[in-house]
Amino acid sequence: MSQKNTTAEQWDSVIESRHSLFDINLKEIWHYRDLLVLFVRRDFVTVYKQTILGPLWFFIQPLLTTITFTIIFGNVAQLSTDGAPKIIFYMAGITLWNYFSTCLTTVSGVFNANASIFGKVYFPRLIMPLTIVISNLMKFAVQFLLFVSFVGYFTFQNEIQPNSWILLTPFIIILMALISMGIGLILSSMTTKYKDLNQLIGFGVQLFMYATPVIYPSSSVPQNYQWVVELNPLVGLFDYMRYAYLGVGEFTISDLVYPSIFSIVILAVGVLVFNKTQKTFMDTV
Amino acid sequence: MSKVVIKAEHISKQYRLGLVGTGTVKDDMKRWWYNLRGKEDPFLKIGEANDRSSKGESDYVWSLRDINFEINQGDSVGIIGRNGAGKSTLLKILSQVTQPTTGKIYTKGRIASLLEVGTGFHPEMTGRENIYLNGAILGMRKHEITRKLDEIIAFSGVERYIDTPVKRYSSGMYVRLAFAVAAHLESEILIVDEVLAVGDAEFQKKCLGKMNAVSKGEGRTVLFVSHNMAAVKSLCNSGIVLKNGGILYQGSADIAVANYLAGESDSLNHKKFGNDFDFETLKINEISINPKGLTSDEILDEYHELEFQTDINIKTQPERLHLTYVLKDSNGEALFTFSTSGVTPLRKGNNHLVCSFPKGFLNIGNYYLDLYIIEDAKRAVFHEPDIMAFTIQEGPRPLGGWMGKEPGFIKPVFEWVNL
Numbered sequence: 001m002s003q004k005n006t007t008a009e010q011w012d013s014v015i016e017s018r019h020s021l022f023d024i025n026l027k028e029i030w031h032y033r034d035l036l037v038l039f040v041r042r043d044f045v046t047v048y049k050q051t052i053l054g055p056l057w058f059f060i061q062p063l064l065t066t067i068t069f070t071i072i073f074g075n076v077a078q079l080s081t082d083g084a085p086k087i088i089f090y091m092a093g094i095t096l097w098n099y100f101s102t103c104l105t106t107v108s109g110v111f112n113a114n115a116s117i118f119g120k121v122y123f124p125r126l127i128m129p130l131t132i133v134i135s136n137l138m139k140f141a142v143q144f145l146l147f148v149s150f151v152g153y154f155t156f157q158n159e160i161q162p163n164s165w166i167l168l169t170p171f172i173i174i175l176m177a178l179i180s181m182g183i184g185l186i187l188s189s190m191t192t193k194y195k196d197l198n199q200l201i202g203f204g205v206q207l208f209m210y211a212t213p214v215i216y217p218s219s220s221v222p223q224n225y226q227w228v229v230e231l232n233p234l235v236g237l238f239d240y241m242r243y244a245y246l247g248v249g250e251f252t253i254s255d256l257v258y259p260s261i262f263s264i265v266i267l268a269v270g271v272l273v274f275n276k277t278q279k280t281f282m283d284t285v
Numbered sequence: 286m287s288k289v290v291i292k293a294e295h296i297s298k299q300y301r302l303g304l305v306g307t308g309t310v311k312d313d314m315k316r317w318w319y320n321l322r323g324k325e326d327p328f329l330k331i332g333e334a335n336d337r338s339s340k341g342e343s344d345y346v347w348s349l350r351d352i353n354f355e356i357n358q359g360d361s362v363g364i365i366g367r368n369g370a371g372k373s374t375l376l377k378i379l380s381q382v383t384q385p386t387t388g389k390i391y392t393k394g395r396i397a398s399l400l401e402v403g404t405g406f407h408p409e410m411t412g413r414e415n416i417y418l419n420g421a422i423l424g425m426r427k428h429e430i431t432r433k434l435d436e437i438i439a440f441s442g443v444e445r446y447i448d449t450p451v452k453r454y455s456s457g458m459y460v461r462l463a464f465a466v467a468a469h470l471e472s473e474i475l476i477v478d479e480v481l482a483v484g485d486a487e488f489q490k491k492c493l494g495k496m497n498a499v500s501k502g503e504g505r506t507v508l509f510v511s512h513n514m515a516a517v518k519s520l521c522n523s524g525i526v527l528k529n530g531g532i533l534y535q536g537s538a539d540i541a542v543a544n545y546l547a548g549e550s551d552s553l554n555h556k557k558f559g560n561d562f563d564f565e566t567l568k569i570n571e572i573s574i575n576p577k578g579l580t581s582d583e584i585l586d587e588y589h590e591l592e593f594q595t596d597i598n599i600k601t602q603p604e605r606l607h608l609t610y611v612l613k614d615s616n617g618e619a620l621f622t623f624s625t626s627g628v629t630p631l632r633k634g635n636n637h638l639v640c641s642f643p644k645g646f647l648n649i650g651n652y653y654l655d656l657y658i659i660e661d662a663k664r665a666v667f668h669e670p671d672i673m674a675f676t677i678q679e680g681p682r683p684l685g686g687w688m689g690k691e692p693g694f695i696k697p698v699f700e701w702v703n704l
Contacts, residue, residue, distance in 0.1 A: 010393075011292075011391040011392060012392055013392050014389055014390070015379070015389065016385065017384055017386055017388065032424070034427040035418075037427075038418050042410060042414075042418060045410070046409040049409045117422070118382070119382055121382070121422055280384055282377070282382055282383045283300060
């Protein structure tokens with residue numbers, strides 16, 4: 001009787017070994033949206049609990065890095081800043097880069113960091129990387145405010161000229177989020193099995209910073225290395241920041257075409273790979 | 286007719302043993318190459334049944350192999366088996382923490398799993414905040430939690446600490462809060478793994494009562510994994526016994542428990558010694574323990590009268606000898622001795638000695654026996670420590686009552702008079 005029913009009856013869900021590669025349950029993620037909000041809140045609230053300076057730490061880190069970079073790269077190495085004041089030039093790069101690198105490294109370690117909770121209970125795993133990207137976005141927003149107030153100061157001093165391109169900022173941030181999440185997702189799936197990658201990612205990201213115009217303007221890259229600039233999807237985003245807020249360097253809207261396409265492709269690949277990994281990662285982590 | 290809510294078909298799960306490291310890349314490549322040509326995974330053909338204690342040939346083992354079962358709505362099913370029998374793997378697959386290597390499970394309704402209470406609790410956050418977070422992890426919407434918040438807090442019994450970070454909680458309070466959240470989930474199927482290991486008597490009672498209400502009262506389905514046979518017997522109406530990754534028995538809870546315990550003790554309650562203890566003066570043939578009126582294959586539970594049977598052949602001077610047992614607890618501490626001295630004389634030739642313990646005399650637990658043969662009431666001519674080990678199991682207990690062990694090693698039934 002029940003044998004016959006199996007095909008006829010309506011089952012709510014089927015747990016099985018083979019899934020199509022594109023089987024991503026967006027409805028389920030939507031159902032868990034409250035969890036996403038609570039996780040983001042948790043991340044934001046608990047980081048600086050029982051610290052004396054509390055949320056001030058959000059500012060201290062980029063400030064100190066900016067000062068260090070200004071001294072080392074600006075005063076000692078005397079790298080070009082395209083004529084912009086050194087402090088604001090480095091701050092623009094650091095604020096954006098910090099968001100990218102934190103997202104990338106945290107997302108890539110998402111399986112290992114959450115193995116204990118993933119091993120106990122099921123919820124759509126994609127919630128976790130989304131949480132990371134969004135809670136870092138909050139942190140970024142705070143640091144971006146700091147940056148904007150510096151921009152205000154230097155504009156008032158008439159040292160830089162921001163222009164209306166700044167209205168495009170949200171789009172740039174989204175691109176940044178998508179690219180870091182996409183790369184992070186791909187790496188996260190690989191690190192569950194091959195822990196060697198954890199070692200690689202740490203300094204890999206550091207090296208990648210030097211291949212990206214964070215501490216130098218892309219115009220100062222020598223001709224025979226220009227291909228690096230052309231391949232790196234982040235270049236357009238950093239050029240945008242300096243052009244829109246500091247009024248230095250070169251930027252046209254077409255510079256955003258490659259990063260846009262790249263971000264969508266890398267995110268799609270990342271989500272697919274992540275989705276495939278999440279089903280069995282507990283056995284290999 | 287009851288409705289089937291979980292139907293498992295040919296569920297298997299393969300694990301790779303040992304270090305995941307060198308060799309994995311090679312195996313992955315091979316797997317990928319087979320997959321590319323549309324062939325079956327070459328590693329699915331190898332592997333062996335999962336027996337924890339014996340060393341196997343291959344690096345791949347089947348933690349579960351070809352499991353089939355159906356569970357009806359409103360059933361409370363006890364899943365029992367030894368460590369490594371595949372219980373946790375099965376629960377992990379059911380709760381979608383990992384997926385099966387082969388096979389399918391069809392489910393109807395929301396599944397909530399309580400594999401470990403308090404998953405996702407953040408020590409820095411207050412009890413209230415953690416209720417929300419934990420509830421959301423278990424799949425509740427925020428408004429559902431808000432609606433049940435008062436009920437959850439009341440059930441947990443930690444009202445006073447609800448706005449204190451949970452890192453200041455005692456471990457008992459922590460568990461209470463966590464179980465309270467999970468118990469108020471609105472899921473059709475609830476998976477519970479060993480909640481009884483924690484909490485005090487009052488809370489255990491509350492948990493079992495709640496789980497019983499969930500399955501019998503609300504018609505929800507409960508899957509319950511436990512090593513506490515008393516709890517399984519009273520709470521569950523059916524049981525699944527797993528052994529080495531396969532189903533040993535599926536059916537009523539009582540028979541499942543008996544099946545499990547019988548397989549567990551491997552008839553340890555009966556020992557034949559052959560020529561092991563054959564001396565000039567005496568030969569010990571057999572020792573067995575059985576519940577009165579039953580054979581030594583039966584489990585020994587806390588309610589039965591126990592019979593200790595000793596089969597011994599005395600070759601010389603039986604009048605100078607007597608036999609003494611020392612009963613020890615699982616720590617090896619002697620509890621008491623019992624002896625034939627002054628009670629019953631030994632004969633030349635075969636003696637079949639039976640010593641009866643009154644009903645309910647021994648409390649549940651593991652015990653060991655040392656055997657002494659004493660000559661002239663002063664000298665041991667034979668001494669064998671731990672000649673026998675046995676376990677007294679929980680018998681069925683009233684639901685809602687205490688399922689654990691009472692203090693002490695004996696709980697004799699004395700005569701009481703109400704004057």
